[in-house]
Amino acid sequence: MTDQLLPIAGPRETRAWLTTELRSRPREALFTLAAGLLAAAASVVPAYALGLLVDRVRAGAEIGAIVTVGVTIVIAAVVGGAATGFGGYLINRLGSRILADLRERTVATALRLPALVLDRAGRGDLLSRVGADIAAIGKAVTDVLPGMISAVLLSVISLATIAGIDWRLGLAGAVAVPLYVIGLRWYLPRAAPSYAAERVAIAERSQLFVESMQGTRTVHTYHLEDRHLAGIETASARARDISIGVFALYTRFIGRIHRAELAGLGAVLVVGFVLARSGAVTVGEVSAAALLFHRLFGPIALLMVTFDKAQDAGASLARLVGVLDMDIEVRGLGSRPAGHDLVLDDVTFSYGGPAPVLRNVSLRVAPGETVALVGSTGAGKTTAASLAAGILRPLHGYASIGGIAVSDLPADTIAIVSQETHVFAGPLVEDLRLARPGATDDEVAEALSRVGALSWVRELPDGLDTVVGDGGHQLTAARAQQLALARVVLLDPPVVVLDEATAEAGSAGARDLEQAAMAVLRGRTALVVAHRLTQAASADRVIVMEHGEIVESGSHAELVVGGGRYAQLWAAWSARN
Numbered sequence: 001m002t003d004q005l006l007p008i009a010g011p012r013e014t015r016a017w018l019t020t021e022l023r024s025r026p027r028e029a030l031f032t033l034a035a036g037l038l039a040a041a042a043s044v045v046p047a048y049a050l051g052l053l054v055d056r057v058r059a060g061a062e063i064g065a066i067v068t069v070g071v072t073i074v075i076a077a078v079v080g081g082a083a084t085g086f087g088g089y090l091i092n093r094l095g096s097r098i099l100a101d102l103r104e105r106t107v108a109t110a111l112r113l114p115a116l117v118l119d120r121a122g123r124g125d126l127l128s129r130v131g132a133d134i135a136a137i138g139k140a141v142t143d144v145l146p147g148m149i150s151a152v153l154l155s156v157i158s159l160a161t162i163a164g165i166d167w168r169l170g171l172a173g174a175v176a177v178p179l180y181v182i183g184l185r186w187y188l189p190r191a192a193p194s195y196a197a198e199r200v201a202i203a204e205r206s207q208l209f210v211e212s213m214q215g216t217r218t219v220h221t222y223h224l225e226d227r228h229l230a231g232i233e234t235a236s237a238r239a240r241d242i243s244i245g246v247f248a249l250y251t252r253f254i255g256r257i258h259r260a261e262l263a264g265l266g267a268v269l270v271v272g273f274v275l276a277r278s279g280a281v282t283v284g285e286v287s288a289a290a291l292l293f294h295r296l297f298g299p300i301a302l303l304m305v306t307f308d309k310a311q312d313a314g315a316s317l318a319r320l321v322g323v324l325d326m327d328i329e330v331r332g333l334g335s336r337p338a339g340h341d342l343v344l345d346d347v348t349f350s351y352g353g354p355a356p357v358l359r360n361v362s363l364r365v366a367p368g369e370t371v372a373l374v375g376s377t378g379a380g381k382t383t384a385a386s387l388a389a390g391i392l393r394p395l396h397g398y399a400s401i402g403g404i405a406v407s408d409l410p411a412d413t414i415a416i417v418s419q420e421t422h423v424f425a426g427p428l429v430e431d432l433r434l435a436r437p438g439a440t441d442d443e444v445a446e447a448l449s450r451v452g453a454l455s456w457v458r459e460l461p462d463g464l465d466t467v468v469g470d471g472g473h474q475l476t477a478a479r480a481q482q483l484a485l486a487r488v489v490l491l492d493p494p495v496v497v498l499d500e501a502t503a504e505a506g507s508a509g510a511r512d513l514e515q516a517a518m519a520v521l522r523g524r525t526a527l528v529v530a531h532r533l534t535q536a537a538s539a540d541r542v543i544v545m546e547h548g549e550i551v552e553s554g555s556h557a558e559l560v561v562g563g564g565r566y567a568q569l570w571a572a573w574s575a576r577n
């Protein structure tokens, strides 16, 4: 379950974002509007021409006069069709570009989010934003926006034309307006929270699902299948019930739209009848007004209905703009550090629980030195390593390299190889080039050789080009870790934090990884979380942590002789291995 979801932008911030986006593309926006206006004007012509036709037929006009009207209708239809198609294309293009931009920026922002924020908010929430929400907006841009804009333009031009025939007819048509407004005002305040609730329910359902999938092993180990299934079922039922409620609301809204149409058209016909009898307007003009009004049924209904879809898309947009607006310190803008010493200075950290998990921790790793962190499970080693790497931010104190806070350093100053190594889907060589995009095949091979992985990589079905990751060749955790180390070689950062625990002590995998790590750490400032004490024995210095504090520091030999906590851990380790 999530503590708190990622933030959602308010209507004002969302509108401001949209306005800025449109302003940044003035030519495209104006062009799109012009095509829409032309399409709307061309669609009004046939109804007006039909009214003219009625009058000419009643007056027994020549066939030529009637044919002229027919030709006008055909030309207007062709121009209207072409302008509608072109306008739709322009709206689609504009919307798609804005959307592509939005997606890229949301993903970029999400990638910069501190790990803790993402952990708290839940990855499911983020996934549903860049997935379902982007899809909802994309659908609105292609299916809804063109119709919505042309409906607005058509309504304005049609009502102006009806009022141009006779202002009283315009007034009669306008009777529908307050009814439409009442319908919308009834619907919108009810729909907005329903859609928001629907989105939240869907996000919670995907969050539960993602958690269950990610934790499959734990779920199986503790026989939690039924509990997890029940949780997903409850979340799904909630999402379903909310969706049904939303649909019932929508149906009642459609009823209100029909009532407004009936009132408007009825008023135009009654007023038209009275005016035609008094001779103020012709029968043809009343027909034109009625046709124009009737012509609006579809677009206005679409407008009303799309208000609801637009609101749906608006709710999604607010969720994306909410992520964009998160106040994130952008890493990598700072200047290069003068030195490469890694310092934690009086650092205190808490994951939000009542007691801090690290208290006033201070340590310094000199340039080129390898320091091993040891301690019992839960002592705070991984937390200290994450703080040193800038993945977590201290509550108090600070982490720095060469005197500059780690969060302000260029990204290639420090690399962390953590317990969760991810192999990105795709050719293995591309996975390695993430660290240095311009690396040649030879450089990649050299990096693999440094970590002792070249031989097994060469034996893969397609060597360096073998597709790995999801859907590709599966790598063992230890091999994935070797690739992570090879990435460090390619990135070549002066400071490295290592926190890998993928190999069993004493196994061949552990020996390979330790040799690979030694090769990578040589010449760099390194903080190593020593999950196997052989890693500590080969470090320049060992720091022992217990209960979130540093309790000992010294070389392996000094600490073993000292007979303190490390000596106990070493004795226990030596007896076991």
Ligand SMILES: Nc1ncnc2c1ncn2[C@@H]1O[C@H](COP(=O)(O)OP(=O)(O)OP(=O)(O)O)[C@@H](O)[C@H]1O
Pocket: 119, 351, 357, 375, 376, 377, 378, 379, 380, 381, 382, 383, 384
């Ligand atoms: N994401 C988290 N949220 C809440 N508490 C956490 C989180 N990660 C770690 N902790 C807690 O913080 C404390 C320190 O954990 P940490 O993982 O840093 O210890 P460690 O010494 O690295 O342990 P291990 O050797 O088992 O990896 C533990 O009590 C742990 O339960």
